[in-house]
Amino acid sequence: MxxxxxxxxxxxxxxxxxxxxxxxxxxxxxxxxxxxxxxxxxxxxxxxxxxxxxxxxxxxxxxxxxxxxxxxxxxxxxxxxxxxxxxxxxxxxxxxxxxxxxxxxxxxxxxxxxxxxxxMSFAITEPDAGSNSHRITTTARRDPEGAGWRLSGTKYYISGVDETDATLVVTRMEDAASGTLRPAMFIVPNDTPGMTYQPIEMAIHSPEKQFTVFFDDALVPDDALVGGEEAGLAALFAGLNPERITVAAYTNGTARYALRRGIDYAKDRTVWSTPIGAHQAIAHPLAKAHVEVELARMATTRAAWFYDAGDHVAAGEAANIAKYAAAEAAINAVDAAVQAHGGNGMAVEYGVGTLVGAVRTARIAPVSREMILNYIAQHSLGLPRSY
The missing domain is CATH 1.10.540.10 (Acyl-CoA dehydrogenase/oxidase, N-terminal domain)
Structure with missing residues (x-):
């Protein structure tokens, strides 16, 4: 590499x-x-x-x-x-x-x-399941008249449904041989009868909104099933590492933006005839945040390299590490930038206070910091599973 x-x-x-x-x-x-x-x-x-x-x-x-x-x-x-x-x-x-x-x-x-x-939006999380695919209750069943598949259930915190054309929906479908339920994904156009959605009022200010999506016996054709009936978990996992890698990259970029604003302000803002960036109380948090962001960026590149090389086992660990590192680094970078601005850090015109909620979300979605640590503990360290 x-x-x-x-x-x-x-x-x-x-x-x-x-x-x-x-x-x-x-x-x-x-x-x-x-x-x-x-x-x-x-x-x-x-x-x-x-x-x-x-x-x-x-x-x-x-x-x-x-x-x-x-x-x-x-x-x-x-x-x-x-x-x-x-x-x-x-x-x-x-x-x-x-x-x-x-x-x-x-x-x-x-x-x-x-x-x-x-x-296209992506719908996996549910009110009572989060991203735990074993507890997903949105189901797909064969239409009795052979017209395709009927989807029923509720998805929660689904991004951008108001501006996408279709939604990739993770469901559970019955295995005809065993009678058990297994994961499956469907491409559902957002104007499909039986599919409705409503916005979730968020504390974060963003043009991209979050929604609760409802499927009430929504009918989709046979060719909406991604990869056919045998694709299952393989199809689902194909999207999870890219999700974590690009979330890490997106978060690293946000951290870089915040740091740039904080550094520029620390150079220009003068108190007692000295730029505030000359004081270690301002300079050190910004420098520390820079180190953390650069480490997160390297972790993200490493994860993407493993993915592109086809080493999906290594990519799984690396993508989780990158996402964890990026979220922590971004939170610290935004905090340092806001603090460097003093009271101006919370003024909209300075462009850093608006990032507080956005980077805090990176600790939670698309997988929480705690679940990443569970994954690392189990798969990287060989510790007993805790959940």
Whole structure:
């Protein structure tokens, strides 16, 4: 593994940064205040090919890997306008379909992921199950008249349903041979009769909203089942490591943005004829946060490298480590930036107080810090399972 980026990766990073820099944090906050969406940023990033960078070339994508998609997610966030739907749509949904979808599903969806003309939400969490797939109660059963599948259940904290075209829904379906329930995923267009959703009022200000989604005997055709009846867990797991890697990248970018704002303020703000950044009480927290963010970025690159190399066992551990490290680093980076600003840290115009809730969420979603530690304890350290 070489931590030095190739010329192509460096060009991708600088190009994405330049594009996102035209928008910035004020753009994001204005959309949040007015109820708007980041349509212009998404469209321009799609047109440039950035959102489809990891889609296979035969379907019109860039043919690159998770390293490149992580670069895109990080640099857009580093400009102050993180896009959660990059995690949900190109990283999870497109990867699942590319890895586990049928030929027809790939031909139908992947070219549109590649050019950004389609966006897809991902629905796994439930009110009483979180992301524990063993307790998911949303079920899929054969339509009695043979018209396809009937979905029933409730999903919770599903991102961006109001601005996506379809939702990749994790359900449980009955195994005809054993009678047991097993995981399955369906591509459900958001206008499907029987599928409804309502927003969750959030304390975080973001154009990208969260929803409770209801399936009331929603009918989908046979070809909505991703990969067929035998895909099961393999299809589900195809999206989980990319999810953690791109969340880590997105969070690293947000941390970099916060640090840049804190550092700039510490250089410019003068008290008693001295820039406040000359005082160790201001400088050391920012320096410590920088170290932590750089370590998290290296962990994220390592996880993406394992994933692209096809070592999914190593990628599983590394992706969890990266996501954990990025969340902790981002929380500390935002805290240091806010503290460096003093009272101005909580003023909207300075662009750091608005990040407090966003980075705190990274400790919780898409998998909590505690569940990552459980995973590491069990799988990396060989300790007895605690849950």
């Amino acid at each position: 070489d931590l030095r980026e190739s010329d192509e990766q460096q060009l991708l990073r600088s190009s994405v940064a330049a594009l996102a820099g035209k928008y910035g944090h004020e753009y994001l906050m204005e959309k949040a205040r007015t109820g708007g969406k980041t349509t212009e940023l998404w469209a321009e990033a799609a047109e440039a090919g950035y959102l489809g960078v990891a889609v296979p070339a035969e379907y019109g994508g860039g043919g690159a890997g998770m390293i490149e998609l992580a670069i895109v997610a990080e640099e857009i966030a580093a400009a102050g306008c993180p896009l959660l739907l990059i995690v949900v749509s190109p990283a999870i949904a497109a990867t699942v379909i590319a890895k586990s979808g049928t030929t027809d599903q790939k031909e139908r969806w992947l070219p549109r992921f590649a050019d950004g003309s389609v966006r």
